[in-house]
Amino acid sequence: MANIKQVAKEANVSVATVSRVINNKGYVNEETRKLVEKAIKELNYVPNEFARSLYKKTSKSIGVIVPHLNNPFYYGVLEGIEDLAFEKGYKVMLCNSAENSEREAEYIKQFMKYNIDGLIIGSNTEEIKKYTDLNIPLISIDRIISHDVPSVTSDNFGGGAIAAKKLVISGAKNIVHFRGPSILITVLERSNGFNSYLREHGVTCDEVDLAFIDPDPSLIRDYLETHPDTDGIFCDSDYIAALVLRELQLLGKSVPKQVQIIGYDNTSYSQIVIPKLTTISQQMFDIGKEAMEMLSILMNKETLGSKHHIIPVRIIERETTN
Amino acid sequence: MANIKQVAKEANVSVATVSRVINNKGYVNEETRKLVEKAIKELNYVPNEFARSLYKKTSKSIGVIVPHLNNPFYYGVLEGIEDLAFEKGYKVMLCNSAENSEREAEYIKQFMKYNIDGLIIGSNTEEIKKYTDLNIPLISIDRIISHDVPSVTSDNFGGGAIAAKKLVISGAKNIVHFRGPSILITVLERSNGFNSYLREHGVTCDEVDLAFIDPDPSLIRDYLETHPDTDGIFCDSDYIAALVLRELQLLGKSVPKQVQIIGYDNTSYSQIVIPKLTTISQQMFDIGKEAMEMLSILMNKETLGSKHHIIPVRIIERETTN
DNA sequence: TTGAAAGCGGTACCAC
DNA sequence: GTGGTACCGCTTTCAA
Numbered sequence: 001m002a003n004i005k006q007v008a009k010e011a012n013v014s015v016a017t018v019s020r021v022i023n024n025k026g027y028v029n030e031e032t033r034k035l036v037e038k039a040i041k042e043l044n045y046v047p048n049e050f051a052r053s054l055y056k057k058t059s060k061s062i063g064v065i066v067p068h069l070n071n072p073f074y075y076g077v078l079e080g081i082e083d084l085a086f087e088k089g090y091k092v093m094l095c096n097s098a099e100n101s102e103r104e105a106e107y108i109k110q111f112m113k114y115n116i117d118g119l120i121i122g123s124n125t126e127e128i129k130k131y132t133d134l135n136i137p138l139i140s141i142d143r144i145i146s147h148d149v150p151s152v153t154s155d156n157f158g159g160g161a162i163a164a165k166k167l168v169i170s171g172a173k174n175i176v177h178f179r180g181p182s183i184l185i186t187v188l189e190r191s192n193g194f195n196s197y198l199r200e201h202g203v204t205c206d207e208v209d210l211a212f213i214d215p216d217p218s219l220i221r222d223y224l225e226t227h228p229d230t231d232g233i234f235c236d237s238d239y240i241a242a243l244v245l246r247e248l249q250l251l252g253k254s255v256p257k258q259v260q261i262i263g264y265d266n267t268s269y270s271q272i273v274i275p276k277l278t279t280i281s282q283q284m285f286d287i288g289k290e291a292m293e294m295l296s297i298l299m300n301k302e303t304l305g306s307k308h309h310i311i312p313v314r315i316i317e318r319e320t321t322n
Numbered sequence: 323m324a325n326i327k328q329v330a331k332e333a334n335v336s337v338a339t340v341s342r343v344i345n346n347k348g349y350v351n352e353e354t355r356k357l358v359e360k361a362i363k364e365l366n367y368v369p370n371e372f373a374r375s376l377y378k379k380t381s382k383s384i385g386v387i388v389p390h391l392n393n394p395f396y397y398g399v400l401e402g403i404e405d406l407a408f409e410k411g412y413k414v415m416l417c418n419s420a421e422n423s424e425r426e427a428e429y430i431k432q433f434m435k436y437n438i439d440g441l442i443i444g445s446n447t448e449e450i451k452k453y454t455d456l457n458i459p460l461i462s463i464d465r466i467i468s469h470d471v472p473s474v475t476s477d478n479f480g481g482g483a484i485a486a487k488k489l490v491i492s493g494a495k496n497i498v499h500f501r502g503p504s505i506l507i508t509v510l511e512r513s514n515g516f517n518s519y520l521r522e523h524g525v526t527c528d529e530v531d532l533a534f535i536d537p538d539p540s541l542i543r544d545y546l547e548t549h550p551d552t553d554g555i556f557c558d559s560d561y562i563a564a565l566v567l568r569e570l571q572l573l574g575k576s577v578p579k580q581v582q583i584i585g586y587d588n589t590s591y592s593q594i595v596i597p598k599l600t601t602i603s604q605q606m607f608d609i610g611k612e613a614m615e616m617l618s619i620l621m622n623k624e625t626l627g628s629k630h631h632i633i634p635v636r637i638i639e640r641e642t643t644n
Numbered sequence: 645t646t647g648a649a650a651g652c653g654g655t656a657c658c659a660c
Numbered sequence: 661g662t663g664g665t666a667c668c669g670c671t672t673t674c675a676a
Contacts, residue, residue, distance in 0.1 A: 001434075003653055014663045019655060026656090027661050049435035050376040051653035055668045059372070069401060070394075079391060082418060086425070091432060094416055096404060103408070110413060112323075113371035242594040249596055272564040272591065274571055325669055336647045341671055348672090349645050373669035377652045 002043035011039035022047055053115060061091035062118045062295060063111040065104060068213065069096050072267045073284055074122060077141060080288020081120060088296055090117070097123050108134070118295045121145070124184065137298035139291045143185045150298070150307045152291040156186050159280045159313040160193025163234045163262045166278070166315060168201050170322040172232025172260055175205040176223065178244060180212045180236040187236060190264075194234060215240050221247050231259050238263035238270045241277050245320070261320040275319030287311050324365035333361035344369055375437060383413035384440045384617060385433040387426060391418050393534065394589045395606055396444060399463060402610020403442060410618055412439070419445050430456070440617045443467070446506065459620035461613045465507045472620070472629045474613040478508050481602045481635040482515025485556045485584045488600070488637060490523050492644040494554025494582055497527040498545065500566060502534045502558040509558060512586075516556055527556075537562050543569050553581050560585035560592045563599050567642070583642040597641030609633050 008015045013032060020026045021036040028036075039045070053059045064081055066074040078094070085092050093116060095107035104123065108130070111119065118137040128146050131138055140151040167175060177194055180187040191207065198205055208223050210216065220240075224230060224247055235241035241263030245255060253259050255275060263270055266281035290309055297304055330337045335354060342348045343358040350358075361367075375381045386403055388396040400416070407414050415438060417429035426445065430452070433441065440459035450468050453460055462473040489497060499516055502509040513529065520527055530545050532538065542562075546552060546569055557563035563585030567577060575581050577597060585592055588603035612631055619626055 005653080015654080016656080016663055016665090017661085020662090023655080029661060032661080046431060046434050048376070048437070048653050049432075050372045050381070050437065051668085052655075053668090054370070054372045054376055054653080054670090055655050057668075070397060072392075075392060079418070082416075086428075091415065091436075093413065094404075096401070106408075109368060110371075112368050114413075115370070115372060239590065239594070246594055246596055268561065269591070269594065272561070272568055273595065274568055327669080337670075338647055338649095338672080339645085342646090345671080351645060354645080370669050373652085374671075375652095376654085376669080377671050379652075 001048075002045040003048065004045075007036065007039045007043055007045050010043060011035045057115065058117050059091075059115040060089055061093055061114065061116050062120065062292075062299075063093045063095060063108075063116045064120045065095040065097055065107065065123045067097055067099050067123050071212065072265055073142075073282065076282075076284025077122065077288035077291070080285040080290075081292045082288075083285075084289050084292040084296075088292070090292075090296075099124075105130075118299045120291050120295060137295055139295045139298070141287060141291050144308055147307075150294055150304055150309075152287050152294065152309045152311065154186070154282045154287060155310050155313050156189035157193035159264065159282070160190040160195075160234075161197045162193075162313065162315050163264075163280055164194045164197035164201075164203075166262060166317075166321055167232040167234065167260060168198065168203060170232075170256075170260055173203065174227070174229045175203060175232040175234070176227065176230055177205055177207045178220065178223075178233065178235045178240050179207055179209050180240075182207075182209050190236060210236075210240055212237060215243060217243050217247060220244055221251075224248065224251060224253075233259060233261045235261065235263050238265050238267045238277055238279055241279070241320075242269045242273050245273055245277070256320050256322050260322060262315075263320075266316055270316075270318065278318045278321040279316050280313050281316050282313050283311050323370075324367040325370065326367075329358065329361045329365055329367050332365060333357045379437065380439055381413075381437040382411055383415055383436065383438050384442065384614075384621075385415045385417060385430075385438045386442045387417040387419055387429065387445045389419050389421050389445050390535065394587055395464075395604065398604075398606025399444065399610035399613070402607040402612075403614045404610075405607075406611050406614040406618075410614070412614075412618075421446075427452075440621045442613050442617060459617055461617045461620070463609060463613050466630060469629075472616055472626055472631075474609050474616065474631045474633065476508070476604045476606075476609060477632050477635050478511035479515035481586065481604070482512035482517075482556075483519045484515075484635065484637050485586075485602055486516045486519035486523075488584060488639075488643055489554040489556065489582060490520065490525060492554075492578075492582055495525065496549070496551045497525060497554040497556070498549065498552055499527055499529045500537075500542065500545075500555065500557045500562050501529055501531050502562075504529075504531050512558060532558075532562055534559060537565060539565050539569060542566055543573075546570065546573060546575075555581060555583045557583065557585050560587050560589045560599055560601055563601070563642075564591045564595050567595055567599070578642050578644050582644060584637075585642075588638055592638075592640065600640045600643040601638050602635050603638050604635050605633050 004015050004018050008018045020028045021033050082092050097104035120139045122141040140149050144151045263277040263279035266279045270277035270279045326337045326340050330340045342350045343355050404414050419426035442461045444463040462471050466473045563583050585599040585601035588601045592599035592601045
């Protein structure tokens with residue numbers, strides 16, 4: 001691998017001049033520039049980012065922490081982040097914390113060794129202080145971890161409310177919410193939105209907590225068997241909704257005639273089942289993009305207009321509701 | 323951020339000694355070590371990896387190029403890679419080429435700026451030379467790109483053959499293969515395995531090419547409508563299989579009585595439909611892990627026992643076959 | 645067992 | 661416009 005010195009020698013100039021050329025900075029004669037560029041090409045020279053970063057104390061890279069990878073939500077968010085980061089010239093160092101606190105800590109340490117310029121967190125494992133102590137620009141996604149830490153979240157409350165509204169308007173009376181794990185703030189927000197609309201309209205509802213990863217179908221079956229009059233179901237993911245639909249069909253229920261279902265996320269699950277799922281669509285890509293946009297503002301030492309951005313959701317009506 | 327000098331000052335020793343302590347290398351008095359460790363703790367010191375890499379010309383990081391992210395196969399492979407990489411102390415720089423050659427080239431340039439120690443490619447966009455010219459340890463996943471480049475692939479030929487065998491034994495006569503795009507070598511290998519078993523047993527089959535991302539259901543419907551006697555279907559992904567199942571059900575066909583279906587990948591799609599899909603399971607995680615294992619051998623300048631590893635597949639019989 | 649110092653590959657200031 | 665050079669933070673000889 002050629003270095004700047006060799007290029008300088010080849011072009012018969014000093015390293016300072018080469019540096020000016022590759023950074024497009026300061027005065028350099030057109031002739032000289034041509035010479036240098038020729039040398040660069042000939043030697044196949046690529047500037048060493050370590051040396052550069054060592055001096056500049058910035059790395060043009062950011063860290064992203066997500067709790068899993070096998071989940072369309074984080075997946076989409078990640079794509080949004082990566083897309084804009086690439087455009088802005090930032091590298092993404094990915095940490096899949098796998099819900100493991102030690103793993104996450106080790107990753108953060110690595111991140112710091114690499115002088116990351118900013119961090120996007122979508123994780124529940126650590127206390128806020130661990131992140132703020134890092135003293136670098138910080139954006140939280142999917143939940144607000146503190147008033148001070150800027151965030152991009154999906155409108156979970158609104159999503160719950162929209163689902164409730166649809167179910168109520170369509171005439172459901174006996175409603176159940178198959179939620180994600182209720183330790184998650186996002187799950188609670190959705191619940192709150194869902195319940196508050198129902199309460200206002202004099203409807204009550206049951207709640208069943210399920211894991212997002214590998215939810216246990218027997219919990220669903222048990223509930224449905226013991227509550228045969230259920231006629232409206234809200235699920236915190238399309239995957240759960242597909243599982244619910246499956247159990248209902250095995251029980252001989254007709255959807256949406258006897259029971260209506262609303263899923264969440266608008267993933268491909270919602271389109272491969274019969275009938276296709278009505279679902280709440282989160283703009284994952286937009287969440288990621290917005291987070292990167294805000295982080296980049298912070299990294300440029302500018303200030304954010306508003307700190308907490310909420311990305312709207314919308315209902316996609318398909319065939320599991322009337 | 324504290325640096326080595328400050329630590330040295332705090333501990334009243336030279337930077338050389340600090341370096342010896344953090345690297346656990348060379349002689350250092352037990353007393354002095356304690357002193358240094360105390361200073362490190364007090365100043366919350368983390369060695370700067372840029373400076374270190376600059377000197378050592380190695381980065382303890384690898385590059386991984388995948389053609390997409392929204393695909394359970396690459397997803398699983400990535401997890402396998404990441405898992406072992408983390409264990410071995412390597413950072414993973416991810417490139418989602420998004421099937422875009424320019425994007426990939428830009429990423430490779432970035433990788434080189436960061437002195438990656440090795441590269442894992444699972445991409446079809448570039449010619450081999452582009453990769454081998456990099457002159458760093460290289461592993462190809464999912465396909466063999468050249469005799470010289472070590473690879474880890476899934477037993478696609480075997481997967482096709484197993485599916486064919488199952489269908490033939492279960493009595494299917496009019497068989498169709500809903501494939502991925504036939505420009506992909508993996509798709510062709512599966513086809514070859516599938517067809518060669520069928521040929522040996524005197525059965526022919528049709529082939530319909532579909533996109534892996536967003537396959538068009540109307541192509542499936544058209545085929546099924548014009549070939550009502552179809553009784554055995556092999557699909558190159560569970561997602562395609564789920565779509566096929568959906569169309570069959572809409573046409574009033576009973577599965578597996580009238581038509582049998584075999585999917586591919588053993589993803590969650592296979593478990594949410596009724597009936598559950600029989601499918602061919604690829605060990606994505608193992609593929610990733612094996613690739614990282616081989617790469618790490620190469621990076622340690624050791625030589626590989628065998629160059630091309632084929633990871634076996636297995637059939638998971640569920641409810642769409644007899 | 646420890647320290648001084650050269651050097652890894654760049655950047656940017658200061659002279660000319 | 662261009663070149664010399666100190667310096668970024670760390671590793672590793674070499675000498676003491």
